[in-house]
Amino acid sequence: EGVGPQEYTLIKMKLLEPFPTALSKLKGKNIFLVAATLRPETMYGQTNCWVRPDMKYIAFSLKNSDVFVCTKRAARNMAYQDFTKENGKLEILLEFEGQAIIGAALKAPLTKYDTIYTLPMLTIKEDKGTGVVTSVPSDSPDDYAALVDLKKKPQFREKYGITDEMVLPFEPVPILDIPEFGNLSAVAVYEKLKIQSQNDREKLQEAKDLVYLKGFYDGIMLVGEYKGKKIQDVKKSLQKDLIKNGGAVIYYE
Ligand code: A2H
Numbered sequence: 001e002g003v004g005p006q007e008y009t010l011i012k013m014k015l016l017e018p019f020p021t022a023l024s025k026l027k028g029k030n031i032f033l034v035a036a037t038l039r040p041e042t043m044y045g046q047t048n049c050w051v052r053p054d055m056k057y058i059a060f061s062l063k064n065s066d067v068f069v070c071t072k073r074a075a076r077n078m079a080y081q082d083f084t085k086e087n088g089k090l091e092i093l094l095e096f097e098g099q100a101i102i103g104a105a106l107k108a109p110l111t112k113y114d115t116i117y118t119l120p121m122l123t124i125k126e127d128k129g130t131g132v133v134t135s136v137p138s139d140s141p142d143d144y145a146a147l148v149d150l151k152k153k154p155q156f157r158e159k160y161g162i163t164d165e166m167v168l169p170f171e172p173v174p175i176l177d178i179p180e181f182g183n184l185s186a187v188a189v190y191e192k193l194k195i196q197s198q199n200d201r202e203k204l205q206e207a208k209d210l211v212y213l214k215g216f217y218d219g220i221m222l223v224g225e226y227k228g229k230k231i232q233d234v235k236k237s238l239q240k241d242l243i244k245n246g247g248a249v250i251y252y253e
Contacts, residue, residue, distance in 0.1 A: 005252040006252065007251075008129060008250070010036055011040075011109065012246070012247055012248060013132075014106060014108075015104060016105040030065075031068075034070050036130050039215075040248065045139060049118045049135060050132070050135050051118055051132055052121060052122060053098045057096060061091040062083050063083065070131055072090075072095075073131075076090060103117060113170065121198065138172035139175070139215060141207035141208055143186065145197060145198040147167070148190070149198050151167055173223075176219040177219065180214065193206060
Protein backbone atom coordinates (compact mmCIF):
# COMPACT_ATOMS: atom_id res chain seq x y z
CA GLU A 1 0.00 0.00 0.00
CA GLY A 2 0.95 3.65 -0.19
CA VAL A 3 2.56 5.79 2.46
CA GLY A 4 0.67 6.92 5.50
CA PRO A 5 -2.10 5.23 7.42
CA GLN A 6 -5.01 3.45 5.80
CA GLU A 7 -8.45 4.55 6.96
CA TYR A 8 -10.93 1.77 7.63
CA THR A 9 -14.58 1.86 8.57
CA LEU A 10 -14.94 -0.24 11.70
CA ILE A 11 -18.32 -1.95 11.60
CA LYS A 12 -19.83 -2.64 15.00
CA MET A 13 -21.65 -5.96 15.20
CA LYS A 14 -23.49 -6.24 18.50
CA LEU A 15 -23.20 -9.52 20.36
CA LEU A 16 -26.64 -10.80 21.34
CA GLU A 17 -27.44 -12.61 24.58
CA PRO A 18 -26.96 -15.30 25.65
CA PHE A 19 -23.21 -14.68 25.21
CA PRO A 20 -20.88 -17.59 24.40
CA THR A 21 -19.54 -19.27 27.57
CA ALA A 22 -16.10 -17.71 27.15
CA LEU A 23 -17.70 -14.25 27.44
CA SER A 24 -20.34 -15.02 30.05
CA LYS A 25 -18.68 -12.91 32.74
CA LEU A 26 -19.38 -9.85 30.57
CA LYS A 27 -23.14 -10.43 30.77
CA GLY A 28 -25.11 -7.18 30.59
CA LYS A 29 -22.39 -5.25 28.77
CA ASN A 30 -22.62 -3.83 25.28
CA ILE A 31 -20.20 -6.02 23.36
CA PHE A 32 -19.32 -5.49 19.70
CA LEU A 33 -17.30 -7.63 17.31
CA VAL A 34 -15.59 -4.99 15.18
CA ALA A 35 -14.70 -5.57 11.53
CA ALA A 36 -12.44 -3.31 9.45
CA THR A 37 -13.74 -2.69 5.94
CA LEU A 38 -12.89 -0.52 2.95
CA ARG A 39 -16.39 -0.98 1.58
CA PRO A 40 -18.96 0.60 3.92
CA GLU A 41 -21.40 0.82 0.99
CA THR A 42 -21.66 -2.97 0.94
CA MET A 43 -22.98 -3.33 4.50
CA TYR A 44 -26.53 -3.80 3.17
CA GLY A 45 -25.35 -7.22 2.03
CA GLN A 46 -23.89 -8.62 5.26
CA THR A 47 -24.85 -12.26 5.81
CA ASN A 48 -22.49 -13.24 8.64
CA CYS A 49 -19.28 -12.38 10.45
CA TRP A 50 -15.96 -14.20 10.06
CA VAL A 51 -13.37 -15.03 12.70
CA ARG A 52 -10.42 -17.42 12.47
CA PRO A 53 -10.91 -20.35 14.85
CA ASP A 54 -7.22 -20.71 15.79
CA MET A 55 -6.44 -17.01 16.16
CA LYS A 56 -6.36 -15.13 19.46
CA TYR A 57 -8.83 -12.36 20.17
CA ILE A 58 -9.35 -10.10 23.15
CA ALA A 59 -12.28 -8.23 24.68
CA PHE A 60 -11.33 -4.78 25.95
CA SER A 61 -13.07 -1.75 27.49
CA LEU A 62 -13.76 1.49 25.70
CA LYS A 63 -14.04 4.92 27.29
CA ASN A 64 -17.80 4.56 27.67
CA SER A 65 -17.46 1.01 29.11
CA ASP A 66 -18.68 -0.69 25.94
CA VAL A 67 -16.56 -3.67 24.93
CA PHE A 68 -14.87 -4.38 21.60
CA VAL A 69 -13.67 -7.79 20.42
CA CYS A 70 -10.72 -7.93 17.99
CA THR A 71 -7.03 -8.91 17.89
CA LYS A 72 -4.71 -7.48 20.52
CA ARG A 73 -2.68 -5.85 17.76
CA ALA A 74 -5.69 -3.86 16.54
CA ALA A 75 -6.78 -3.04 20.10
CA ARG A 76 -3.34 -1.57 20.81
CA ASN A 77 -3.74 0.69 17.79
CA MET A 78 -7.18 1.73 19.01
CA ALA A 79 -5.73 2.61 22.42
CA TYR A 80 -3.74 5.33 20.62
CA GLN A 81 -6.79 6.53 18.69
CA ASP A 82 -8.88 7.76 21.59
CA PHE A 83 -10.93 4.57 22.00
CA THR A 84 -9.83 3.85 25.60
CA LYS A 85 -10.02 5.79 28.87
CA GLU A 86 -6.31 6.53 28.98
CA ASN A 87 -4.28 7.21 25.86
CA GLY A 88 -2.18 4.18 24.95
CA LYS A 89 -3.60 2.05 27.76
CA LEU A 90 -5.47 -1.16 27.08
CA GLU A 91 -7.84 -2.66 29.64
CA ILE A 92 -8.06 -6.31 28.59
CA LEU A 93 -11.09 -8.09 30.00
CA LEU A 94 -10.71 -11.49 28.34
CA GLU A 95 -8.56 -13.42 25.88
CA PHE A 96 -9.86 -16.36 23.88
CA GLU A 97 -9.53 -18.12 20.53
CA GLY A 98 -11.87 -17.39 17.65
CA GLN A 99 -13.29 -20.88 18.11
CA ALA A 100 -14.89 -19.72 21.38
CA ILE A 101 -17.19 -17.24 19.62
CA ILE A 102 -18.14 -19.27 16.55
CA GLY A 103 -21.92 -19.55 16.39
CA ALA A 104 -22.42 -16.33 18.35
CA ALA A 105 -25.46 -14.31 17.26
CA LEU A 106 -24.99 -10.68 16.19
CA LYS A 107 -26.97 -7.64 15.16
CA ALA A 108 -25.18 -5.79 12.35
CA PRO A 109 -26.02 -2.40 10.81
CA LEU A 110 -27.91 -2.01 7.49
CA THR A 111 -28.29 -5.68 6.60
CA LYS A 112 -31.79 -7.04 5.99
CA TYR A 113 -31.03 -10.10 8.13
CA ASP A 114 -32.18 -9.43 11.72
CA THR A 115 -29.62 -11.75 13.24
CA ILE A 116 -26.39 -12.96 11.67
CA TYR A 117 -23.87 -15.48 13.01
CA THR A 118 -20.16 -15.68 13.65
CA LEU A 119 -18.62 -18.29 11.35
CA PRO A 120 -15.11 -19.60 10.61
CA MET A 121 -12.87 -18.25 7.83
CA LEU A 122 -9.49 -19.96 7.72
CA THR A 123 -7.67 -17.37 5.61
CA ILE A 124 -7.98 -14.35 7.91
CA LYS A 125 -4.64 -12.61 8.33
CA GLU A 126 -3.26 -11.75 11.78
CA ASP A 127 -1.56 -8.57 10.71
CA LYS A 128 -4.37 -6.74 8.95
CA GLY A 129 -7.46 -5.01 10.30
CA THR A 130 -9.07 -6.39 13.44
CA GLY A 131 -9.01 -10.12 12.64
CA VAL A 132 -12.81 -9.90 12.48
CA VAL A 133 -14.21 -9.63 8.95
CA THR A 134 -17.75 -8.80 7.98
CA SER A 135 -19.05 -11.04 5.23
CA VAL A 136 -20.62 -9.67 2.06
CA PRO A 137 -20.79 -12.65 -0.31
CA SER A 138 -22.52 -10.64 -3.06
CA ASP A 139 -19.43 -8.49 -3.59
CA SER A 140 -16.45 -10.18 -1.96
CA PRO A 141 -15.15 -13.36 -3.64
CA ASP A 142 -13.36 -14.38 -0.40
CA ASP A 143 -16.61 -14.12 1.53
CA TYR A 144 -18.63 -15.96 -1.10
CA ALA A 145 -16.06 -18.79 -1.32
CA ALA A 146 -15.99 -19.24 2.47
CA LEU A 147 -19.79 -19.22 2.69
CA VAL A 148 -20.13 -21.81 -0.09
CA ASP A 149 -17.57 -24.01 1.70
CA LEU A 150 -19.78 -24.02 4.80
CA LYS A 151 -22.99 -24.49 2.84
CA LYS A 152 -21.82 -27.46 0.82
CA LYS A 153 -19.90 -29.29 3.55
CA PRO A 154 -22.02 -30.47 6.51
CA GLN A 155 -18.87 -31.98 8.12
CA PHE A 156 -17.21 -28.56 8.04
CA ARG A 157 -20.22 -27.08 9.88
CA GLU A 158 -20.26 -29.95 12.35
CA LYS A 159 -16.56 -29.59 13.12
CA TYR A 160 -17.21 -26.09 14.45
CA GLY A 161 -20.57 -26.77 16.08
CA ILE A 162 -22.43 -24.66 13.53
CA THR A 163 -26.11 -25.43 13.02
CA ASP A 164 -27.81 -25.34 9.61
CA GLU A 165 -29.86 -22.30 10.69
CA MET A 166 -26.69 -20.24 11.06
CA VAL A 167 -25.69 -20.82 7.43
CA LEU A 168 -28.33 -22.20 5.07
CA PRO A 169 -30.88 -19.34 5.13
CA PHE A 170 -28.25 -16.73 4.23
CA GLU A 171 -27.96 -15.92 0.54
CA PRO A 172 -25.95 -13.19 -1.20
CA VAL A 173 -28.08 -10.03 -1.49
CA PRO A 174 -28.05 -7.93 -4.70
CA ILE A 175 -26.93 -4.52 -3.41
CA LEU A 176 -24.71 -3.06 -6.16
CA ASP A 177 -24.76 -3.17 -9.91
CA ILE A 178 -21.25 -3.49 -11.32
CA PRO A 179 -20.67 -3.04 -15.07
CA GLU A 180 -19.84 -6.39 -16.71
CA PHE A 181 -20.50 -8.38 -13.54
CA GLY A 182 -24.11 -7.61 -12.69
CA ASN A 183 -25.71 -7.44 -9.27
CA LEU A 184 -23.90 -10.35 -7.61
CA SER A 185 -20.39 -9.63 -8.83
CA ALA A 186 -18.59 -12.02 -6.45
CA VAL A 187 -20.85 -14.90 -7.44
CA ALA A 188 -20.30 -14.09 -11.14
CA VAL A 189 -16.47 -14.19 -10.92
CA TYR A 190 -16.49 -17.21 -8.61
CA GLU A 191 -18.36 -19.10 -11.30
CA LYS A 192 -16.44 -17.62 -14.21
CA LEU A 193 -13.09 -18.64 -12.71
CA LYS A 194 -14.45 -21.96 -11.38
CA ILE A 195 -13.21 -21.29 -7.88
CA GLN A 196 -13.35 -24.40 -5.69
CA SER A 197 -12.89 -23.17 -2.14
CA GLN A 198 -11.63 -20.38 0.11
CA ASN A 199 -8.16 -21.93 -0.22
CA ASP A 200 -8.06 -21.33 -3.99
CA ARG A 201 -5.78 -18.35 -3.33
CA GLU A 202 -4.52 -17.57 -6.83
CA LYS A 203 -7.95 -17.62 -8.43
CA LEU A 204 -9.40 -15.61 -5.58
CA GLN A 205 -6.74 -12.97 -6.09
CA GLU A 206 -7.60 -12.88 -9.78
CA ALA A 207 -11.29 -12.62 -8.90
CA LYS A 208 -10.62 -9.66 -6.63
CA ASP A 209 -8.48 -7.92 -9.22
CA LEU A 210 -11.33 -8.31 -11.71
CA VAL A 211 -14.18 -6.91 -9.63
CA TYR A 212 -12.74 -4.47 -7.14
CA LEU A 213 -11.73 -1.49 -9.20
CA LYS A 214 -14.96 -1.60 -11.15
CA GLY A 215 -16.93 -1.90 -7.93
CA PHE A 216 -15.16 1.02 -6.36
CA TYR A 217 -15.67 3.42 -9.20
CA ASP A 218 -18.53 2.48 -11.46
CA GLY A 219 -20.85 0.50 -9.24
CA ILE A 220 -24.41 1.74 -8.69
CA MET A 221 -26.29 1.34 -5.42
CA LEU A 222 -29.39 -0.88 -5.79
CA VAL A 223 -30.71 -0.45 -2.24
CA GLY A 224 -30.95 1.97 0.64
CA GLU A 225 -30.95 5.71 0.96
CA TYR A 226 -28.58 6.23 -1.99
CA LYS A 227 -30.30 3.83 -4.39
CA GLY A 228 -29.51 4.70 -8.02
CA LYS A 229 -26.36 6.67 -7.16
CA LYS A 230 -22.75 5.90 -8.01
CA ILE A 231 -20.71 4.33 -5.21
CA GLN A 232 -17.87 6.81 -5.49
CA ASP A 233 -20.31 9.69 -4.97
CA VAL A 234 -22.01 8.27 -1.89
CA LYS A 235 -19.31 6.25 -0.09
CA LYS A 236 -18.36 9.09 2.24
CA SER A 237 -21.95 10.08 3.07
CA LEU A 238 -22.83 6.48 3.73
CA GLN A 239 -19.85 6.12 6.07
CA LYS A 240 -20.92 9.29 7.92
CA ASP A 241 -24.48 8.02 8.32
CA LEU A 242 -23.23 4.70 9.70
CA ILE A 243 -21.10 6.53 12.25
CA LYS A 244 -23.89 8.92 13.22
CA ASN A 245 -26.24 6.01 13.85
CA GLY A 246 -23.74 4.20 16.06
CA GLY A 247 -23.07 1.40 13.58
CA ALA A 248 -19.45 2.25 12.88
CA VAL A 249 -16.35 4.21 13.86
CA ILE A 250 -13.21 5.17 11.98
CA TYR A 251 -10.00 3.22 12.57
CA TYR A 252 -6.53 3.74 11.11
CA GLU A 253 -3.55 1.47 10.73
B1 A2H B 1 -13.65 -5.94 2.85
P1 A2H B 1 -6.91 -4.37 2.54
CL1 A2H B 1 -17.68 -6.46 -0.17
N1 A2H B 1 -7.74 -10.90 6.74
O1 A2H B 1 -14.95 -5.69 3.48
C1 A2H B 1 -8.34 -11.03 5.54
N2 A2H B 1 -9.18 -10.11 5.01
C2 A2H B 1 -9.44 -9.03 5.74
C3 A2H B 1 -8.87 -8.81 7.00
C4 A2H B 1 -8.00 -9.81 7.51
N3 A2H B 1 -7.39 -9.70 8.71
N4 A2H B 1 -9.33 -7.65 7.50
C5 A2H B 1 -10.15 -7.13 6.57
N5 A2H B 1 -10.23 -7.96 5.50
C6 A2H B 1 -10.99 -7.78 4.25
C7 A2H B 1 -16.06 -6.01 2.59
C8 A2H B 1 -15.41 -6.17 1.26
C9 A2H B 1 -14.03 -6.13 1.39
C10 A2H B 1 -15.99 -6.32 0.02
C11 A2H B 1 -15.19 -6.41 -1.09
C12 A2H B 1 -13.80 -6.36 -0.95
C13 A2H B 1 -13.20 -6.23 0.29
C14 A2H B 1 -16.75 -7.25 3.07
N6 A2H B 1 -15.87 -8.30 3.42
O2 A2H B 1 -11.86 -6.20 0.50
O3 A2H B 1 -5.82 -5.30 2.20
C15 A2H B 1 -12.17 -6.87 4.40
O4 A2H B 1 -13.14 -7.17 3.42
C16 A2H B 1 -10.99 -6.21 -0.60
C17 A2H B 1 -9.56 -6.43 -0.20
O5 A2H B 1 -6.65 -3.53 3.75
C18 A2H B 1 -11.66 -5.46 4.02
O6 A2H B 1 -12.71 -4.88 3.22
O7 A2H B 1 -7.33 -3.63 1.34
C19 A2H B 1 -10.43 -5.74 3.21
O8 A2H B 1 -10.12 -7.14 3.35
C20 A2H B 1 -9.23 -4.93 3.67
O9 A2H B 1 -8.13 -5.34 2.91
